[in-house]
Each structure stands twice: as structure tokens, then as C-alpha cells.
Amino acid sequence: MVVKAGTEGNRLLEVSSDYQHEKIDVYKEKVSWRDLPHKKQLLLLALCRLSTPLSNACLLPYIYYLVKSILSDPDHPPEPRRISRLTGLLVAAYPIGQMSTSMIWGRLSDVYGRKPVIILGLFISVVANLAFGFSKTIAMLLFWRVVAGMANGILGVMRTMTAEIVKERKYQSRAFLALPVVFNSGRVVALAIGGCLADPVENIPWLFGPIGILNFRKDGDGVAWMLKYPYALPALFNGAVLLACLLFATLWLKESLPSRENDWDPGLVFGKVIYRLITRTTKQKRTTKYTPLRLEEEDAAALAQADLPVAHTASGYPTSNRLTRNNSKYKRLSLHGIWTCSLLKTLVAFGLLPLHNATFLHIFPVFLSMPPSANDEFAVFRFTGGLGLASPTVGLYLATFGICGILLQLFIYPRIQAYIGNLGILRLANSLFPVSYALAPYLSLVSEHKTAKWIAMAAVLFLQVFSRTMAIPSSVILLTEAAPERSVLGTVHGAGSTLSALSSAIGPIIGGIILARGIEIGAIGLVWWCWLSLVGLVALVWSFVLEQRQEDDGSEMGNAQVE
DSSP: OOBOOSSTTSEEEEOOSSGGGOEEEEOOOOOOGGGOSOHHHHHHHHHHTTHHHHHHTTTGGGHHHHHHHHHOOSSSOOOHHHHHHHHHHHHHHHHHHHHHHHHHHHHHHHHHOHHHHHHHHHHHHHHHHHHHHTOOSHHHHHHHHHHHHHHGGGHHHHHHHHHHHOOOHHHHHHHHHHHHHHHHHHHHHHHHHHHHHSSHHHHOHHHHSTTOTTOTTOOTTSOHHHHHSTTHHHHHHHHHHHHHHHHHHHHHOOOOOGGGTTSOOHHHHHHHHHHHHHHHHTTOOOOOSOOOOOOOHHHHHHHHHTTOOEEEOTTSOEEEHHHHHHHTTOOOOOHHHHOOHHHHHHHHHHHHHHHHHHHHHHHHHHHHHSOOOOOSSOOSSOOOOOOOOOHHHHHHHHHHHHHHHHHIIIIIHHHHHHHHHHHHHHHHHHHHHHHHHHHGGGGGGGTTOHHHHHHHHHHHHHHHHHHHHHHHHHHHHHHHHHOSOGGGHHHHHHHHHHHHHHHHHHHHHHHHHHHHHHHHHTOTTHHIIIIIHHHHHHHHHHHTTSOOOOTTSOOHHHHTOOO
């Protein structure tokens, strides 16, 4: 049976007795942020995503100075090469923890639900961030970095939840941008806060110094506990923000796992009670009229005109009664059946991106913080030194380009994606990464030029930020589309997060070792040319191994069919 629905033939709904071939063929049309369904749920999910940038990016502007302060010895100052190795280990500790739990979180979310896993992960993140700020040894710093990484193995679960909340393909490019946009926003704040709040007695003396406004006890050298724990303030900020996100998720985030959507949720019940108390307190007008829950725009219109009964899950996500009944028979593949050739190729591309990107995010702030060198007698490939920037300067500069990344995601990425597709964007980004990496070390040669160094830094950083802004959401969408069944999305994204975390751990470790070796032989560019550029070129070549899926293939992943 085929029923035509829509206006002027723009849409065709094919309703077949065999739902294996159910297909909604929607012509390409412009989709704005206003059209995006379930925006409140996506916002809550995006707020939960703040756990990663706050836990991982906040320490980057001051990591060089943190390690230097712990290793400080008046008689034997720490060597830059030793500091670079330890910073690499600290950066790598986080993804190592993330890698160890990503698959576990994904599998648990497929069984017990997405929301409980996210809440537990956020709680552990709060504890780990607070403990990290008050650690005084490298061993304790490493331990709490690993714990924070283990907690943030829930990233794959969040991506899965995004795909389950927004099922239609035409909305997915916008929906999958929501998490990265908030991630980049959180990263901007984390970099700025980390750089400015680190060592506050030194960097913000008018607040915490000897005569600072907040030095209530009038300690002679500044606020006493901040002198003892100079890098605790950024951690306290992180913990407070993540605690607020945890409360929001508990009270208002809805479950999206089909088999758990109708389960009773005490957090949602309590959230409704709080909302009623707030509305009564503020004396807002309430209406007793029945207001239907908003449907997914295209599904609702098509189902209504096809005279099919419509039902809603307890979480408010629409589905037909027939689809609801089929949810109880939701197909779950065995672990062996998940790993198709297409998925494995996409996973390799997914893992190559953080292998070089995570290394850059570690190496570049360290490079900016290292003391400069005169380089009076330099060769094309033999020169050394950094730029000697203070941690507040590093944090604010990186944060500024983080804002640039947000604007690119909001206004440029959707337009490019509409023309060349997700795979085209990935190939474009991969072609620009090696260029930015090859040019970066030459910043050492302009470290003494006040104007030239800022222009050169801006050019290199813009290329890298533009590339990763294009590549990250596209790689996530490609991974989602490569999943053989929607029922295993949690496992697929768990595998993706595991591989991504493994790459994010290996990259900084290798980068730190090669950077130290480059310092020894007087070639600061060694890590940029022999590691970052090389991996970037491999990722570019591999992107041409991937195949673009058809937009109107009627696949289960594209149109949220039930099999």
C-alpha cells in the first residue's frame, strides 16, 4: 500500500506492510536552527558535554607551569625536555582512562539506559576535577586525570542519544553540531578560565595578592591556601559548573533508549515538582488547556495525512503505534555482527583525527609557553625555542580562536556541508591539517617580533581550528551512518570513543617524546614534521577510502526505521 502525503508532491510517504522497506523520501530543503526538534533536550545533553572540555582543556594553558612548579628545585631547575615529557603523560592520562571505559559505558547504556550512565559519569567527573586541583605530586595528578577520563567515556553515549532524539536525516547535521558548539563554547571558557585563574596570587594580585580585595585574612604574601594550592581555583570552577550540569540532567533530561523510554524516572518527577514550585513562586499564569506534545515535523505531518495512529513515548518522542509495538522487538546484533567493512573503515578514519588533533592541542600550548631562543644561526629545519607567553596570554589567545571555531560551526559548516556533504568536508579538512602543522614550528623564528608573531600565530591557529571545526562533526555523522542497526548505536559510538581515546592517549605521549628529542638536537620542528604532518597526510589518504552513503537510501539509520 502506498499513500501520498505532503504538498505539491514534495514528499512521498511509502507505507508498506513490510517495514523492512519503509522509506520517507524527503527532497533536500533548508533547515534552520529554529526548525530543529527537541531543542530543550539537545541543550541539556549539550550541557552534559561540558564535562570533556572542562576536565581536559582547562589545564592546557598552565600545564607547562604546573609541572614546572611541582618539579621545582632551587638547586636543580627542571629541564624543558623533562617538562615536555611529563606534560605529554598528563595529557595522555585522560584519554587512557576514557579509552578503558568507553565500550563499557556504551554497552551499559544499551542495557540500562542512556540517562543513568550520563549521570554517573558526571558525578565521577565532579569528584575527579576537585581532587586534581588539590594534588601535589605527579603521581596523584596522573591518577585523577585517569579517573576523569574514565568518567568521560560517556561521550559515545551522548552521541548515541543525539541520534535517538533527532531521527530524521535532514535535521542531523544541525543536531550533531549542537554538542560540538557547546563543547567549543566550554572549551573557550575552560581555556580562558584555566589561563587566568591558574596561580591567582601571581596572575590576579588585585584579587588574591597581599592587598587583594578577596584576601580577607590579610595574609602577607597573598591568600594562604592559594599559595599552597596555586592551581586549585580552575578545578573548583570546573567542579561547580559540572555539579550544576549534573543537577540539570537529573531533573530534566529524558531517556532516549527505546526499550527504556516508558520507565518511571524519579528525577523527572522531582524536576516537575521543582518547576511547579518555581512557577507558583513567580506567579506565572498557568493554563489547564490540553497542549499536544510537539511531533517531529515531517513524521507527524506524514503520519497524520496517512491516517496512521500516533503515539508518544513517556519521554515525548513521537512514533506510530505500530512502531511502538515493534520497539519491543528491537533487533540487537551480536558483537560479531556489528563490525561491517564500512563501519571498520569509518572507525579508522574516526581514530586518525584525534591522533594528530589531540597532539596539537597538547604541543601547541607547551610550545607557546616555552622560553624563546635567539636562533641567530638557524637552518631551514634546525632551530629551537618557543614564544615565552604567560599562561593567561596562552589561555585567552586560544580561547579567542575557540570563539572563531564556534562561529564557523554555526554559520559556515552547514553551508559547506550542504554543497559537498559530510565526506567532502572531512576530505577538505584533512587536506588543510598538514599545512598548518608544517608551518607551526616556524613561529620560533618570529618570537622576538612583536607584530609578526601574533599574525603568524593567528594564521597557523586559524587553519587548524577551521580544519577541526569541519572534521569533528562530519566524522561523528559518518560513524553514525555506518552503524548497521540503530539498536547498537551505543556500542558503535562506544567503540568510536574508545578508539578516539586511544589515539588521544598515544598522540600526546609520542608527541611529548619527539618534542623532547627535538629540543635535544636543536630542531623544535621535529614533532611537527615527523609526527603531526605525517599522521595528517595518512588521514587525508584514508579519507578517500571511505564511501559516501546516499542521502535518500531509505536506510534505517537515515530515517529511523524499525526493523
